[in-house]
Structures are given as structure tokens and as C-alpha cells.
Amino acid sequence: MPSPSQSQPRYVLGVMNKVAEKPDMPIPEMFIPPELELATIQSHHETAPIPIFDLKTLLSAPNTQLHHLYDACKEWGIFQVGNHGVRGEVLENLKVEMEKFFNLPKEEKSKYQVQAGDFQGYGNVIRCKEDEKVDWGERFFMVINPRERRKADLFEKLPESLRDTLEAYFKELRKIGMGLLRILGEGVGMEIEEVDEIFENGMHTTRMTYYPPCPNPEVVLGLTPHSDSTGITILHQVNGIEGLQIKKQGLWLPVSFHPNAFLVLLGDIFEIVSNGVYNSMEHRVVVNKEEGRLSIAMFMNPKYEAEVGPSKSLISAENPPLFRRMIMEDFVKDYFSRNLNGKSHLENMRIKTTSHDDEDE
Ligand SMILES: O=C(O)CCC(=O)C(=O)O
Numbered sequence: 001m002p003s004p005s006q007s008q009p010r011y012v013l014g015v016m017n018k019v020a021e022k023p024d025m026p027i028p029e030m031f032i033p034p035e036l037e038l039a040t041i042q043s044h045h046e047t048a049p050i051p052i053f054d055l056k057t058l059l060s061a062p063n064t065q066l067h068h069l070y071d072a073c074k075e076w077g078i079f080q081v082g083n084h085g086v087r088g089e090v091l092e093n094l095k096v097e098m099e100k101f102f103n104l105p106k107e108e109k110s111k112y113q114v115q116a117g118d119f120q121g122y123g124n125v126i127r128c129k130e131d132e133k134v135d136w137g138e139r140f141f142m143v144i145n146p147r148e149r150r151k152a153d154l155f156e157k158l159p160e161s162l163r164d165t166l167e168a169y170f171k172e173l174r175k176i177g178m179g180l181l182r183i184l185g186e187g188v189g190m191e192i193e194e195v196d197e198i199f200e201n202g203m204h205t206t207r208m209t210y211y212p213p214c215p216n217p218e219v220v221l222g223l224t225p226h227s228d229s230t231g232i233t234i235l236h237q238v239n240g241i242e243g244l245q246i247k248k249q250g251l252w253l254p255v256s257f258h259p260n261a262f263l264v265l266l267g268d269i270f271e272i273v274s275n276g277v278y279n280s281m282e283h284r285v286v287v288n289k290e291e292g293r294l295s296i297a298m299f300m301n302p303k304y305e306a307e308v309g310p311s312k313s314l315i316s317a318e319n320p321p322l323f324r325r326m327i328m329e330d331f332v333k334d335y336f337s338r339n340l341n342g343k344s345h346l347e348n349m350r351i352k353t354t355s356h357d358d359e360d361e
């Protein structure tokens with residue numbers, strides 16, 4: 001049942017195409033963020049210097065790269081991995097299949113529409129809220145793991161060739177993701193067993209996005225500023241078109257992907273687990289006039305039954321917990337009941353201490 005704040009999401013799937021066909025047509029209001037936000041759409045011209053690591057080297061012990069990785073996670077919360085071992089054939093198929101999917105007629109894609117009160121499926125908006133501005137993009141979001149949490153009839157209804165390609169891609173990414181989660185955990189002093197207990201057979205979700213070209217890209221956003229509420233996100237810029245930006249010291253910096261690398265973003269959950277040692281990076285997507293952009297994000301989270309909270313092995317009298325604890329299942333519900341808004345979900349988990357209130361945990 002949809003909650004009272006949720007209503008049938010507004011579908012505007014054809015609107016972006018119409019505008020693209022008639023470049024003189026004004027951009028409809030529903031896509032234009034409030035003035036305050038609009039002022040910040042201006043981006044810095046310098047690209048963010050995102051460090052890149054060789055994944056095989058990172059995962060082989062002993063290696064000398066790890067301290068650079070940990071510095072990157074503390075300062076940026078974002079890094080690239082090359083030599084990741086995912087076969088070129090899988091990535092090529094992914095590009096072809098995603099292009100085919102987003103090129104399907106509107107009526108075909110509508111079969112996968114997100115339903116009121118749900119968050120899985122196809123649509124423009126990430127939340128089903130009346131007041132949420134619509135970003136310039138079409139998206140498909142779903143749970144991949146554990147299998148019994150997949151939405152019945154959603155994945156199964158996708159074209160077979162897309163399904164097979166996605167399964168091959170997820171299989172490869174799961175291995176990479178678990179390897180990364182382990183070394184990232186070790187980087188803050190967690191035992192591998194503790195990392196596995198939280199993240200093994202975790203909740204994995206994915207979002208495929210198509211950002212169509214926009215005749216007036218200065219007044220819209222492809223994706224509203226947010227941090228990912230995940231352990232880590234592995235992002236692949238499927239057709240090589242750029243648009244991702246990160247917020248560093250109040251400035252929006254464009255991110256340039258190495259063509260053969262994935263981008264890894266530390267999410268809010270890893271910031272919480274590391275008790276604030278790592279940083280989840282706020283990011284957004286801008287669009288352009290000429291070319292559509294395709295991306296796929298795989299979100300790797302704790303298992304539904306796990307407790308999201310600062311790792312118990314890190315907490316002591318000298319290092320008190322900075323965040324509340326919550327079962328993953330509830331954390332997810334809470335996340336999807338909110339609008340996307342920078343790092344507000346993480347801030348909601350932060351323990352607020354005042355001089356009069358030390359018992360807030
Ligand atoms: O499309 C991108 O590059 C970013 C996507 C993203 O941030 C997300 O899906 O959460």
C-alpha cells in the first residue's frame with residue numbers, strides 16, 4: 001500500500017524526447033530546479049583528480065598501494081579501478097543491450113513502470129513523491145541480490161538478451177565488490193570476518209540510467225545532488241559520455257573517467273561503518289546538448305538482517321560512535337521515504353551531542 005505521502009509517480013517519459021525534437025520549446029517547469037539550486041549548477045572547469053588503481057595489484061598481498069587507496073577514501077571517497085578483469089565482451093554487450101532498452105518505444109518501457117509506493121522499475125523519478133522535481137533522465141532500478149528479494153515479474157519481463165548480459169555483469173562485479181569491501185574494511189582496522197558478516201550475500205541493487213541530450217542543459221540536472229546510501233557503488237560510464245560531478249569544498253568538479261576503469265564511490269553506509277573515517281562523496285550529473293549518456297551503477301550494501309552502525313571493533317571510550325545503529329531493512333525503508341537531498345540521510349543517522357546531552361545514543 002502506498003503511504004499517504006506517496007502517490008502515483010508522474011511519468012514524463014515522452015516529454016524529454018519532444019523537447020529534444022523542438023529545441024526552441026522552453027524546458028518544462030517540472031525539470032527546472034529552484035533558483036537557489038540553479039545558481040550552483042555552474043561547475044568548475046577543472047576536472048577532479050580522481051586517483052586510479054590497478055585492481056589486481058590492490059587485491060594481491062602484500063601491496064604498497066593500499067595506503068594511497070585509504071588516503072583517497074578519506075579525502076575523496078571516490079577512486080577508479082583499472083585492470084578489473086571484466087571481459088570486454090560483457091561490457092560491449094551491456095552497451096548494446098542498454099541502448100536497445102532505452103530506445104524501446106515509450107509504451108514498451110512503460111510495462112516496467114515503478115508503481116506507487118514502490119521503488120523498483122522504470123521511470124524518471126527516484127522517489128514517488130509529488131513534490132520531487134524531475135531530473136533529466138530515464139532510469140531503471142531493481143534489487144539483484146538476494147534473489148528472493150528480486151521483484152517478481154520485473155527482471156523476468158526484461159528482454160532475454162539484456163537479462164543474460166546483466167547477469168554476466170553482476171556476477172563479475174560481485175567478486176570485485178566483495179574484494180574491495182574487504183580491503184576497505186581492513187583499511188579502518190576491521191577484521192575480514194566482520195566485513196563478511198555485514199556484507200556477504202548483501203543487498204545489491206542496480207540503477208541503469210539514460211540521460212538524453214537537452215537543448216538547454218544549463219537549466220536542468222541529470223541527477224540531483226546526493227550521496228549514495230550504500231556500502232560502495234561501482235559505476236560504469238557505459239558509452240563513455242561524461243557528466244558526473246562531485247562536490248569538493250563547495251565547488252562542483254567534473255569527473256573524467258579513464259575509458260577502461262570503473263569508478264568506485266564510498267557510500268553513506270561505509271562512512272557510518274568506518275565511524276566517519278571514510279567520506280561518502282556528494283555527486284550529481286549534468287547533461288549536454290549533443291549526446292545522450294548511459295551509466296550503470298551497482299550498489300553493494302549490507303545484508304538486510306545486518307546492523308548498519310559504526311564497526312564495533314572501532315568503538316572505544318576515546319573513539320565513541322558518531323552514528324546511530326539501525327537494521328539494514330529499516331535503513332532502506334527510511335531512505336526510500338525521503339527525497340534525494342545531498343547527504344541528509346547520513347546526517348539523520350549522526351548522533352547529535354550537545355553539552356547538555358551526552359546520552360543521545
Ligand atoms: O550516472 C552517473 O554517473 C551517476 C549515477 C548515480 O549517481 C546513481 O545512480 O546514484
Ligand SMILES: [Fe+2]
Binds near residue numbers: 228
Ligand atoms: Fe549516486
